[in-house]
Amino acid sequence: xxxxxxxxxxxxxxxxxxxxxxxxxxxxxxxxxxxxxxxxxxxxxxxxxxxxxxxxxxxxxxxxxxxxxxxxxxxxxxxxxxxxxxxxxxxxxxxxxxxxxxxxxxxxxxxxxxxxxxxxxxxxxxxxxxxxxxxxxxxxxxxxxxxxxxxxxxxxxxxxxxxxxxxxxxxxxxxxxxxxxxxxxxxxxxxxxxxxxxxxxxxxxxxxxxxxxxxxxxxxxxxxxxxxxxxxxxxxxxxxxxxxxxxxxxxxxxxxxxxxxxxxxxxxxxxxxxxxxxxxxxxxxxxxxxxxxxxxxxxxxxxxxxxxxxxxxx
Numbered sequence: 001x002x003x004x005x006x007x008x009x010x011x012x013x014x015x016x017x018x019x020x021x022x023x024x025x026x027x028x029x030x031x032x033x034x035x036x037x038x039x040x041x042x043x044x045x046x047x048x049x050x051x052x053x054x055x056x057x058x059x060x061x062x063x064x065x066x067x068x069x070x071x072x073x074x075x076x077x078x079x080x081x082x083x084x085x086x087x088x089x090x091x092x093x094x095x096x097x098x099x100x101x102x103x104x105x106x107x108x109x110x111x112x113x114x115x116x117x118x119x120x121x122x123x124x125x126x127x128x129x130x131x132x133x134x135x136x137x138x139x140x141x142x143x144x145x146x147x148x149x150x151x152x153x154x155x156x157x158x159x160x161x162x163x164x165x166x167x168x169x170x171x172x173x174x175x176x177x178x179x180x181x182x183x184x185x186x187x188x189x190x191x192x193x194x195x196x197x198x199x200x201x202x203x204x205x206x207x208x209x210x211x212x213x214x215x216x217x218x219x220x221x222x223x224x225x226x227x228x229x230x231x232x233x234x235x236x237x238x239x240x241x242x243x244x245x246x247x248x249x250x251x252x253x254x255x256x257x258x259x260x261x262x263x264x265x266x267x268x269x270x271x272x273x274x275x276x277x278x279x280x281x282x283x284x285x286x287x288x289x290x291x292x293x294x295x296x297x298x299x300x301x302x303x304x305x306x307x308x309x310x311x312x313x314x
Contacts, residue, residue, distance in 0.1 A: 001026070001034040001200055004162055004193040006041035007088040007110035008120055010063045011179050011212055012196040014070025016111070017266040018215040019196070024248035024271065026222075036096075036107075038089035038155055039162035039195055042082045042122070045187070049081070056080050063115070064288075069178045069212065071266045073287035075118030082120035087146075088113075089155050091127040094145035098138060105134045105261060106142075109303075112262065116285065116292050116304055133301025135261075163192045166199065169210045181211020200225055215270070219246045254279035261298040265290045 003019070005012045026032050049055035060078045067074045088110045095106035113130040114120035121127040128143055145151055165183045170191060172182040183191040197210040200221045207221035223246070250273040257263055257279055260271070268277060278284070283299035285292040292304070299305045 001032060001198065003034065003036045004039050004195060004197040004199070005036055006039050006085050006195050007092055007107060008082045008085050008114050008122070009041050009195040010066045010072075010074075010115065011070070011194075013111050013115045014066060014072040015196050015212065016072070016108075017264065017270040018213070018218060019198075020260070020267060021215055021248060021270045022218050022222075022246070025246040027248075036092070037158045037161055038085070038093060039192060040085045040089060040155075040159045041195060042085040044084060044086065052080065066179075067289045071264075071290065072115065073264055073292050074115055074289045076286075076288045078114070078118045080120065082114065082122040084122050086155070087124045087127040088121045088130075089158070090124075090146045090151055091121070091131065091142065093155050093158070094142055094148070094151045095131075095137070097145055098136070098141070102134065102136045106131045106137065108262065109134060112292070112304070116287055130303060132303070135297070163190055165191055165193045165197075166206065166208055168208050169193060169197065172210055177212050179212035181209075181213075183210075202226055222246060252279075253277050253282075257282055257293060257295045261295050262302070263293045265293075268293070 023034065026034070056078055059081045063074050063078070066072075092103070092107045092110055095103040109131045110121050110127060113126070117130075119126065121130040124146065128139070128146070131137060131142070132139065163186060169181065169183045172180045179194070181194040181197055184194055186192055194211055197208060198218060198221070200207045200209070202225045204225060207225055209217050209221050248271075251259065251271060252275050253268065253272045256268065256272045260267070263271070278293055281296040283294040283296060283305065285294060285304045294302055294305070
């Protein structure tokens with residue numbers, strides 16, 4: 001499973017509910033390897049905006065339009081358009097050395113920096129600050145690794161890989177999708193994957209699911225390649241559109257918030273059962289498009305709940 005993504009991409013942020021659900025459905029099967037490729041949405045060689053304020057206003061409207069489709073939170077106020085995806089991608093890639101759970105939580109914080117806080121993690125300092133307090137994270141090691149030549153080489157390899165898309169995404173018909181995911185042309189006339197794109201590969205071949213897609217399309221790609229990817233359930237149950245194959249068992253709200261630390265409303269719909277929401281102690285962070293829910297332990301260390309700095313003396 002190869003996930004082409006970027007920590008600061010609004011479509012990737014909006015796809016988190018189905019990606020979290022798919023990862024939960026596939027968890028525990030050691031035949032599956034999930035790899036993230038950081039594509040660098042905001043690159044170093046992008047031309048600077050002649051009017052940064054106008055660009056920020058335009059981009060905020062662009063994110064608003066996307067969130068109308070995905071129902072993902074968006075910041076009450078966006079401070080600026082990200083200058084670069086490299087710092088966040090280096091931090092996300094470096095976190096992988098500390099295990100999957102830590103890496104998932106680091107990436108999540110980097111996404112929340114722009115889509116919840118409105119302050120994109122686009123410098124080394126802001127990217128490291130955004131992940132302060134992530135449980136299990138060795139922050140000193142992360143800072144060293146993110147600045148290392150080895151991690152830089154890995155992200156450069158991701159950047160290059162993202163610009164070698166499979167032929168199927170060069171021309172995509174997305175049906176009703178507002179973001180069908182056809183490959184994007186790059187300034188040098190080549191192409192890169194649209195974000196997000198999931199490439200499912202086995203020895204027998206591959207299937208690609210680009211752009212903004214429903215959960216069932218990811219399930220179809222996986223099951224088409226391997227009907228025996230997951231063990232059969234102990235008690236067979238009929239499949240239906242409401243209960244597709246590869247459906248993880250919904251978690252009680254408190255257990256889901258303990259596991260994921262933060263949940264959007266679309267995520268709790270995908271990942272939790274019908275038990276009343278919110279669970280005791282959940283902390284609500286209001287955004288311009290619905291709340292983000294924090295586990296109380298996460299709220300104690302999350303930048304969204306950090307006290308505002310004191311006003312400068314007059």
